[in-house]
Amino acid sequence: QVQLVESGGGLVQAGGSLRLSCAASGRTYSSNAMGWFRQGPGKEREFVAFINWSRGITYYADSVKGRFTISRDNAKNTVLLQMNSLKPEDTAVYYCAAHIRAGGSYYRPADFTSWGHGTQVTVSS
Secondary structure, X not given: OEEEEEEOOEEEEOOOOEEEEEEEEEXXXXXXXEXXXXXXXXXXXXXXXXXXOOOOOEEEOOOOOOOXXXXXXXXXXXXXXXXXXXXXXXXXXXXXXXXXXXXXXXXXXXXXXXXXXXXXXXXXX
16 A cells, blocks of 8 residues: 655645645555546546656646646655646645556546545635
């Protein structure tokens, strides 16, 4: 099992930036990938970004492409999400997730095996 702790959320004005961090511990050697998801008020959890641990392959949701950047620090077992040009619709609790099940998809929350507790991001207009 992998333990995940997110940090870096907060309140920011539209157009501003935040950087989220996800620190992984435990059986990190067994994890193949990390993802960021978010859940806004009254909404389902949705995919934001993905990164493969070994090759650094990344994918993004269309809604954040060009504004958000996911990166990894393998030595520190940490994944970052740099969020620029934030919009009010980016307001949500942001979760990091680890390890995709065999045959799973990078954009489906149910296919990730470990989750953090989330960090709140609020973007004011």
